[in-house]
Amino acid sequence: MxxxxxxxxxxxxxLDRYGGAYLSGVRNTLVLALTATFIGCLIGFLCxxxxxxxxxxxxxxxxxxxxxxxxxxxRAYVEIFRGTPMVLQxxxxxxxxxxxxxxxxxxxxxxxxxxxVVSINTGAYMAESVRGGIISIDPGQTEGAKAIGMTHVQxxxxxxxxxxxxxxxxxxxxxxxxxxKDTSVxxxxxxxxxxxAHRAAVxxxxxxxxxxxIEMVGYLCMTLIAxxxxxxxxxxxxxxxxxxxxxxxxxxxxxxxxxxxxKGTPFDERSKEYxxxxxxxxxxxxxxxxx
Amino acid sequence: MEEVILQVNHLSKSFGSxxxxxxxxxxxxxxxxxxxxxxxxxxxxxxxxxxxxxxxPSSGExxxxxxxxxxxxxxxxxxxxxxxxxxxxFNLFNNMTVLDNCMVGQIKVLKRNKESARAHAMEYLxxxxxxxxxxxxxxxxxxxxxxxxxxxxAMAMDPEVLLFDEPTSALDPEMVGxxxxxxxxxxxxxxxxxxxxxxxxxxxDVSSQVVYxxxxxxCEQGSPEELFGNPQRQETRDFLSRFRKG
Numbered sequence: 001m002x003x004x005x006x007x008x009x010x011x012x013x014x015l016d017r018y019g020g021a022y023l024s025g026v027r028n029t030l031v032l033a034l035t036a037t038f039i040g041c042l043i044g045f046l047c048x049x050x051x052x053x054x055x056x057x058x059x060x061x062x063x064x065x066x067x068x069x070x071x072x073x074x075r076a077y078v079e080i081f082r083g084t085p086m087v088l089q090x091x092x093x094x095x096x097x098x099x100x101x102x103x104x105x106x107x108x109x110x111x112x113x114x115x116x117v118v119s120i121n122t123g124a125y126m127a128e129s130v131r132g133g134i135i136s137i138d139p140g141q142t143e144g145a146k147a148i149g150m151t152h153v154q155x156x157x158x159x160x161x162x163x164x165x166x167x168x169x170x171x172x173x174x175x176x177x178x179x180x181k182d183t184s185v186x187x188x189x190x191x192x193x194x195x196x197a198h199r200a201a202v203x204x205x206x207x208x209x210x211x212x213x214i215e216m217v218g219y220l221c222m223t224l225i226a227x228x229x230x231x232x233x234x235x236x237x238x239x240x241x242x243x244x245x246x247x248x249x250x251x252x253x254x255x256x257x258x259x260x261x262x263k264g265t266p267f268d269e270r271s272k273e274y275x276x277x278x279x280x281x282x283x284x285x286x287x288x289x290x291x
Numbered sequence: 292m293e294e295v296i297l298q299v300n301h302l303s304k305s306f307g308s309x310x311x312x313x314x315x316x317x318x319x320x321x322x323x324x325x326x327x328x329x330x331x332x333x334x335x336x337x338x339x340x341x342x343x344x345x346x347x348p349s350s351g352e353x354x355x356x357x358x359x360x361x362x363x364x365x366x367x368x369x370x371x372x373x374x375x376x377x378x379x380x381f382n383l384f385n386n387m388t389v390l391d392n393c394m395v396g397q398i399k400v401l402k403r404n405k406e407s408a409r410a411h412a413m414e415y416l417x418x419x420x421x422x423x424x425x426x427x428x429x430x431x432x433x434x435x436x437x438x439x440x441x442x443x444x445a446m447a448m449d450p451e452v453l454l455f456d457e458p459t460s461a462l463d464p465e466m467v468g469x470x471x472x473x474x475x476x477x478x479x480x481x482x483x484x485x486x487x488x489x490x491x492x493x494x495x496d497v498s499s500q501v502v503y504x505x506x507x508x509x510c511e512q513g514s515p516e517e518l519f520g521n522p523q524r525q526e527t528r529d530f531l532s533r534f535r536k537g
Contacts, residue, residue, distance in 0.1 A: 058347065143345055144382030144441075148396035148448050149372030158395055162386040243388075243427040 010210035018201040025197035026218060032111075032186070032193060033179040036118035040179075041172060043119065044126020047074045048164075049156060051127070052134045074127060081124035087185035090117045094189040114191045118183060122175050129171040133164035166237050173230035177223045194218060293321040295357075296451055296483060297342065297374075302351035304334075304341055311337045313507040315351070319452060319485060324478045326494035326515075327487045329504035330530065335487040336379075338504070339454050342485070343376050372400055375445030379457040381437040383429040383444070389416070390425035393444045401448065408447075415443035419473045435466030439473055446477070453477070455486040491534050495519050503527050 094113045107113040145155040184195035297319040304312040340346040352359045393412035397403045419439040459467045501518040503511045
């Protein structure tokens with residue numbers, strides 16, 4: 001049973017020599033996942049909102065044509081980027097763009113390429129989540145908003161999207177956690193995230209298992225913290241379970257006409273009186289009105 | 292005679308081949324309280340939803356102060372701002388507090404500033420007895436309370452006409468009274484109201500006119516005394532007798 005101490009010393013050795021690489025890997029992974037999830041959400045919201053613009057048969061043909069075209073384009077985007085592996089999309093875009101533009105468009109920075117790929121990929125998933133979130137809101141909410149004269153845009157921004165957003169937070173969290181893990185495929189375009197640190201470390205030391213342990217623990221920590229924060233955010237958005245009743249006569253309380261803090265209030269007087277009375281009763285029994 | 296606010300001419304509405312409203316004509320004058328009664332499926336709610344343009348009528352016209360709101364180029368949201376609506380299922384905005392529900396329309400649609408919107412909202416919330424609950428979310432209050440807030444929300448927009456689509460049908464019996472009281476108070480103040488209802492006592496005692504609808508047409512129309520006291524048509528008598536027995 002000397003494997004455990006050996007594993008321990010191997011891990012210490014790796015952390016000692018490659019600790020900086022692991023840490024910067026964690027940082028890059030988190031920054032990439034966070035930024036790409038955010039941009040992906042923006043893309044998703046844009047697509048989801050555009051897809052749900054109402055279109056009646058009585059609208060003019062030009063508007064209907066553009067709405068239909070928009071839906072086809074978004075649909076194609078979603079299907080293509082949801083239906084192919086992200087590792088391939090990375091290769092496709094990173095090498096493809098310079099290739100077909102004859103070197104006109106080049107990625108000077110691997111960050112730009114990685115952000116682009118992960119954002120577009122997340123956007124494709126989020127587009128569907130947002131669309132689902134919007135159509136899941138009770139049509140009565142839309143009718144209520146229309147009935148007080150709101151336009152479609154006002155209804156969306158004030159009533160529907162805030163509720164849809166609350167409902168798709170779990171989906172956003174899902175995507176964030178998936179991104180933390182799946183950015184590891186960005187090693188294909190030599191982006192140095194957390195998993196790349198593992199490849200570097202084992203390439204030099206051949207300590208595959210100890211490094212994998214570090215990686216497992218590292219990824220799990222990142223995703224657990226992310227889950228925890230997302231749950232907290234959800235609870236915060238739901239607001240308090242209870243509410244305060246507001247006193248009917250606000251002015252009296254607010255204007256301070258009743259008392260000075262040092263003076264006490266008539267309520268204090270009364271409670272003192274009651275306290276005294278109760279004490280007397282306890283001591284001597286009831287004095288008035290009974291028997 | 293008071294000025295005509297709404298005039299409905301030859302209004303028809305079909306869902307596919309199902310003709311729900313057939314050639315409806317009627318008018319609403321300032322200060323009228325019109326109750327629309329009739330069996331389920333007779334087209335009462337559809338008529339109300341057509342008037343508010345939540346449904347697009349198949350044919351006919353709706354004149355608001357003499358102008359056809361179905362004409363192309365008429366902005367539906369602007370028109371809806373003048374014609375409030377209270378729904379059977381309340382439709383309060385779930386993401387807002389009671390107070391925000393009553394303020395958002397004033398701020399976004401009528402472009403009032405926050406202070407005056409708040410003061411105006413509080414005025415109506417006090418009237419419906421919901422002022423203490425302004426910080427509550429819709430999920431935290433009862434059905435009757437929700438409906439009273441919904442009425443305050445509609446009234447805060449200062450509509451000319453208020454449409455009620457079966458406002459008490461989704462409520463427990465003990466909550467019906469509180470909502471009807473609020474409606475009666477509004478009627479007494481001279482609010483113009485169009486009420487689709489199954490509350491016959493309300494139709495009889497509060498409204499100035501009663502419309503009985505049957506199978507997509509206005510079957511009979513008159514003052515409550517005429518319609519309840521001396522119905523002319525056999526269908527009306529049958530309908531009313533069912534209520535008297537129950």
